[in-house]
Amino acid sequence: MTTLKAKLQDDLTAAIKARDELRSATLRLTLSAIGYEETAGKQARELSDDEVLKVITREAKKRREAADAFAKGGRADSAERERAEGEVLAGYLPQQLSDEELTVLVAEAVAEAKSGGVEGPKAMGAVMKIVKPKVGNRAEGGRVSAEVKRQLS
Structure with a gap:
């Protein structure tokens, strides 16, 4: 069984090979956030899939908030980029409730x-x-x- 983190790494490799800049940049930042989380605290450790999901959820929320802030600031291009990154991350999250x-x-x-x-x-x-x-x-x-x-x- 592959972990969620391993899936992110595999998808990053595929995105790089496909020259998918948006996807590879988003996954790189997310894996970096996961790595940071793993080394934070006294003891370095491997995150469980649930903990990785929390990091992805937090990153997706950051993208939504940034998109709103950029939209309010009249920077539609930056807002659009943040939304697109949020969409990439949404693919790794459980189906949201309606x-x-x-x-x-x-x-x-x-x-x-x-x-x-x-x-x-x-x-x-x-x-x-x-x-x-x-x-x-x-x-x-x-x-x-x-x-x-x-x-x-």
Whole structure:
């Protein structure tokens, strides 16, 4: 079984051979972030696939935020590049939940919290605790908490 990191390295090699500049640059930066994560701390270690996924998720989020910042700053070319890099990374992430799926999961969690006697805006923490494991890494924390807030208010 190949690890996610090995797959990234294989895909990088293929991208370099194919002269795919966007893909190779994106994968290079991501592998560099993984390498940094592996050597951070007291003990160098190999990251698990879950930890590598967290790094990819973080890198994809950085690309989205940078794209928004560039778009607001009137730099459409740079924004487009960041979006394209984000798309490359999205291919390595689990399928994200649709808004409808997220709404249903949050509604179930709100009902569960309510049956436990917690409701209204004070239930935010309780609901997040219930919904987070169900959502996993299929939706960004910000998206989840925004939906929880919306349903609790």
